[in-house]
Amino acid sequence: MDVKRYTKMAYDDFEDMVFGHSLYPVSTGFDLEIGAGYTSAEVNYAPRPSSGESKEKLVAEYEKITTDILQRMVQVGFPSVVLETEHVLQMTTNPEWGAEIAHAQKTIMEEYYDEYGIKCALRNTLADIRGGRESLDLRGDPYDVLMESFEQVASSGADMLSIESLGGKSVFDTAILHNDIPGILFSIGILGTLDVEFIWSEISRIAKKNNVIAAGDTDCSQANTAMFIAGGLLDRKLAHTMAIVARAISAPRSLAAYEAGAVGPGKDCGYENTIIKAITGVPISQEGKASTCAHSDLMGNLVMQCCDLWSNESVEYHGEFGGTSVQCWGETLSYDCSMLNTAIEAGYAKVFRDVLMVSDRYRDPQSFILAFDNAYRIGEAIVKDGNDIYLRSKNAAIEACDIVERGSKGQLELSKFEKASLANATKILHSLTDEKDVFIEEQMDKFKTEMDEFRPENYGY
Amino acid sequence: MIDINPQRTLVRYNVKVEQEMTPEEVAEKLFPVDEAIREVARAVFEGDEDEVVESLQNAIDKGKDPLSLINDALMVGMEIVSTLYDGNMLYLPDVIISAQAMIEGIEFCKERSGQEHEYKGKIVSYVVEGDIHDIGKKIVTVLLKAKGYEVIDLGKDVPVEEVIAAVKRENPIMLTGTALMTTTMSAFKDVNSRLLDSDINVPVVCGGGAVTQDFVSQYDLGLYCEEAADVPKIADAILKGFDVERLRKEFHKH
Numbered sequence: 278m279d280v281k282r283y284t285k286m287a288y289d290d291f292e293d294m295v296f297g298h299s300l301y302p303v304s305t306g307f308d309l310e311i312g313a314g315y316t317s318a319e320v321n322y323a324p325r326p327s328s329g330e331s332k333e334k335l336v337a338e339y340e341k342i343t344t345d346i347l348q349r350m351v352q353v354g355f356p357s358v359v360l361e362t363e364h365v366l367q368m369t370t371n372p373e374w375g376a377e378i379a380h381a382q383k384t385i386m387e388e389y390y391d392e393y394g395i396k397c398a399l400r401n402t403l404a405d406i407r408g409g410r411e412s413l414d415l416r417g418d419p420y421d422v423l424m425e426s427f428e429q430v431a432s433s434g435a436d437m438l439s440i441e442s443l444g445g446k447s448v449f450d451t452a453i454l455h456n457d458i459p460g461i462l463f464s465i466g467i468l469g470t471l472d473v474e475f476i477w478s479e480i481s482r483i484a485k486k487n488n489v490i491a492a493g494d495t496d497c498s499q500a501n502t503a504m505f506i507a508g509g510l511l512d513r514k515l516a517h518t519m520a521i522v523a524r525a526i527s528a529p530r531s532l533a534a535y536e537a538g539a540v541g542p543g544k545d546c547g548y549e550n551t552i553i554k555a556i557t558g559v560p561i562s563q564e565g566k567a568s569t570c571a572h573s574d575l576m577g578n579l580v581m582q583c584c585d586l587w588s589n590e591s592v593e594y595h596g597e598f599g600g601t602s603v604q605c606w607g608e609t610l611s612y613d614c615s616m617l618n619t620a621i622e623a624g625y626a627k628v629f630r631d632v633l634m635v636s637d638r639y640r641d642p643q644s645f646i647l648a649f650d651n652a653y654r655i656g657e658a659i660v661k662d663g664n665d666i667y668l669r670s671k672n673a674a675i676e677a678c679d680i681v682e683r684g685s686k687g688q689l690e691l692s693k694f695e696k697a698s699l700a701n702a703t704k705i706l707h708s709l710t711d712e713k714d715v716f717i718e719e720q721m722d723k724f725k726t727e728m729d730e731f732r733p734e735n736y737g738y
Numbered sequence: 739m740i741d742i743n744p745q746r747t748l749v750r751y752n753v754k755v756e757q758e759m760t761p762e763e764v765a766e767k768l769f770p771v772d773e774a775i776r777e778v779a780r781a782v783f784e785g786d787e788d789e790v791v792e793s794l795q796n797a798i799d800k801g802k803d804p805l806s807l808i809n810d811a812l813m814v815g816m817e818i819v820s821t822l823y824d825g826n827m828l829y830l831p832d833v834i835i836s837a838q839a840m841i842e843g844i845e846f847c848k849e850r851s852g853q854e855h856e857y858k859g860k861i862v863s864y865v866v867e868g869d870i871h872d873i874g875k876k877i878v879t880v881l882l883k884a885k886g887y888e889v890i891d892l893g894k895d896v897p898v899e900e901v902i903a904a905v906k907r908e909n910p911i912m913l914t915g916t917a918l919m920t921t922t923m924s925a926f927k928d929v930n931s932r933l934l935d936s937d938i939n940v941p942v943v944c945g946g947g948a949v950t951q952d953f954v955s956q957y958d959l960g961l962y963c964e965e966a967a968d969v970p971k972i973a974d975a976i977l978k979g980f981d982v983e984r985l986r987k988e989f990h991k992h
């Protein structure tokens with residue numbers, strides 16, 4: 278496997294990071310550039326459940342969605358847009374469905390581009406169909422279908438390939454509900470990383486062959502699960518100071534996609550993306566205050582700080598008073614981008630970035646660690662041991678805890694619960710071995726005995 | 739880089755409403771007085787499985803009846819954990835870890851007495867077909883076990899057929915179903931009609947991201963509930979004889 282590890286930061290200084298600019302912009306689709314000096318909306322949608330009954334109905338649904346979005350973009354005068362089609366299961370399990378839909382969407386996009394010159398591109402995020410009922414089956418038959426599906430969308434119109442991969446998920450689910458910090462580190466930092474590396478080597482190959490973009494992954498299945506269980510300020514399901522551990526470790530995990538050939542833009546729901554941008558310089562997509570249609574979070578403005586694409590995560594296609602849902606959210610996103618782009622044109626990008634960031638900086642420990650200066654510090658902790666997937670994950674977690682600890686001496690207020698959980702996490706992290714192999718063996722043994730559905734062969738063991 | 743004092747731009751309500759006492763201090767006041775039982779309850783609170791077994795053994799050595807220890811000691815400890823969780827003083831993993839220690843303890847007591855323990859009632863839980871979002875369900879089942887119910891957990895992505903078979907086999911007091919996707923939740927309706935076809939009137943409590951009260955109200959056995967923590971309360975109400983109509987009055991909030 279051809280993997281290039283990151284052992285130093287792409288940006289020399291966090292002050293250099295800003296929205297709309299990346300060190301390695303991506304050109305794709307119809308004349309679109311990402312991270313090359315402007316931001317664009319990335320509109321994401323889900324078909325109505327009834328449309329999933331047949332391929333024909335689904336194709337028609339996506340045609341309507343595509344036309345609706347582009348029509349609205351043109352009507353309100355927005356220069357660029359990305360459409361993200363997140364597959365419903367049938368589209369990945371039947372590769373020709375996904376392919377036909379990509380082709381149908383791309384055809385409409387081309388018409389709009391030809392007629393109006395609107396810059397646009399299509400991202401396809403495939404469903405990770407490797408999550409079986411009994412246990413994950415990461416390298417068996419579902420893997421082959423998944424890759425076939427990537428081939429087909431790549432050759433039928435998709436400009437960018439993505440996935441929200443599931444590696445390590447079943448171990449993580451158990452670990453997070455038991456406050457098991459070594460388990461969290463193992464599931465995301467080791468198992469997640471190994472799987473990301475494995476699939477992205479192949480996705481990158483497919484992208485290259487078809488001359489499309491291997492965009493990137495997200496740790497939705499683990500770090501976002503933690504974030505959702507953690508919930509709002511008053512929820513007591515998981516300490517938010519525990520959720521930061523999962524988030525910090527998700528960065529070296531999602532990083533593995535870029536080490537295996539992906540070039541960005543990272544997936545919208547990867548809240549770890551600011552860290553990844555700091556390390557790699559690739560453009561990133563983010564979601565926040567304009568993805569409240571999909572979920573609530575505690576950093577709606579802050580995540581905009583360094584975005585290159587700005588997304589709504591997902592909205593079901595249906596009517597609203599202001600048009601269809603995709604038109605309403607597409608318009609909201611594009612107005613946000615228009616504001617960011619104006620700040621860039623006027624020379625106020627950094628001031629604007631700071632305002633976005635500071636408005637949520639102290640809202641929660643989870644936002645605090647992702648503020649671009651802190652995200653950068655976590656990045657440094659990762660690349661320090663960039664060649665060791667265990668140490669870099671552990672470093673990231675420790676650094677996140679230290680950042681919050683330091684923050685709590687200043688403006689970041691923590692509850693007693695959060696303080697206790699932070700102290701506990703820090704203590705456990707420091708007690709862990711420095712030896713990757715020792716750690717892996719220990720955790721493999723533990724989960725093999727304690728978890729019936731754990732299958733080491735999913736990770737090449 | 740700009741920085742501000744956030745006092746005027748946001749409120750950390752979790753810090754603002756925080757209790758003065760630590761959970762350990764509150765628990766200390768709630769533990770039973772009988773020393774032997776107190777140790778078991780404390781071990782459950784601390785979620786220490788070895789400690790639970792050890793303290794149970796000590797209590798048995800002091801003449802306590804193993805089977806009675808389940809309700810008089812293990813459940814008492816767990817009740818304290820639940821009370822503190824309901825009172826926003828503990829986090830969910832604390833409950834899960836304690837519940838596991840308690841379950842371990844129940845097994846030990848059953849073994850020691852050679853008799854079966856009478857649970858408060860039996861409940862079947864599952865995630866609908868096509869859906870693998872199962873963390874919510876895991877939470878629901880733990881909270882039910884924590885309140886003394888026996889849970890038959892069918893897992894995720896469970897076909898309607900299997901749910902019906904399990905209900906017929908287990909004869910539960912209620913069924914809990916989880917669905918997180920609009921595309922999968924229609925399976926609740928099929929379960930409802932298949933149960934009615936077989937004249938089974940067991941309440942089907944439905945929850946999870948995509949599910950709404952309006953949707954659940956469309957089928958006869960359906961009861962909607964948002965918060966996992968309310969599920970044991972529903973089970974308690976069923977034991978008190980509430981039918982679906984009364985349950986809806988009590989638990990439908992919208």
Ligand code: B12
Pocket residue numbers: 323363364365366402403404405408441443446450497498499501502505506570571572590591592868869870871872873874875877878914915916917918919920921943944945946947948962963964965966967969
């Ligand atoms: C984490 C997550 C995942 C994880 C799941 C991990 C796991 N083991 O559960 C993974 C990565 C596997 C995943 C996969 C997918 N996901 Co997903 N996922 C989420 C996410 C971000 C959070 C869900 C979560 O864990 N919440 C935390 C838990 C604790 O909450 P909960 O399950 O709702 O449970 C609580 C309550 O609802 C309640 N409860 C639960 N069950 C019950 C039962 C009863 C009886 C009661 C009373 C209460 C109750 O108690 C719990 C505690 O409070 C949601 C976003 C969202 N807004 O929900 C999307 C979301 C549910 N996923 C979505 C999608 C589309 C998918 C995929 C299809 C993506 C893809 N293309 O691959 C796949 C589906 C695979 C499949 N076949 O199921 C969509 C669904 C859209 C729709 N059509 O409705 C959502 C809404 C995201 C979005 N906005 O697009 N996902």
